Amino acid sequence: MQRLMIADASDVVRKVARRILSELGFTVTDFADAQDALVGCLTELPDFLIVDAGMAGALELIAGIRAMPGGKAVRIYYCVIESDLKKLMAGKRAGATDFLLKPFNRKILTTVFGNFAAAA
Template sequence: MQRLMIADGSDVVRKVGKRILTELNFMVSEAGSATEALHRCEAEMPNILIVDAGMEGAIELITTLRGLPNGKDVRIYYCVVEADLKKMMMGKRAGANDFLLKPFDRKILTQAFAGLSAAA
């Protein structure tokens, strides 16, 4: 089972995402801040990480994570509210693999992650 972490300052976003992604057979953990996410990643590296672009320290989290052992193997999704090219490029330069638009729903998450849940 793939380990996936949602790093987002919103309790609602984390809870909704966790419920949907758990149904897609991911083992989902949550972090409410970049610092919490980093500590959790150091303890147990997820296969996939969703990082909210609006969260304080999001870019630093991605760059720090990429420098950790096995950090280059994590698939990172940078979650933006709108298709803001400048913000997306900052995420890409920091090491994000892909992007998600917020607010996300079951359809968006299923399209993005259904094929990845079995690819352990």
């Protein structure tokens, strides 16, 4: 089973995403801040990570994971509220694999992650 981690300060976003992604077949963990997520990654790296761009320490979390042994294999989705080129480029420079626009829903998460869950 594929492991997916959500790092987002919003309880509602984490709860909704956890439910949808669990239904798709992922083992989901979630953290409310970047530091706790980084510590969680030291225990076990996820296969996928969704990081909220608005969360304090988001870019440091991405860079920290990329610096870990095996961290380059993690597919990191930098979650932004709007298509702000400066924010997108900062995420890409830190090591984000791709981007997600917020707010997301079941259809978006299924489209983005459904094939990965089915491949596991």
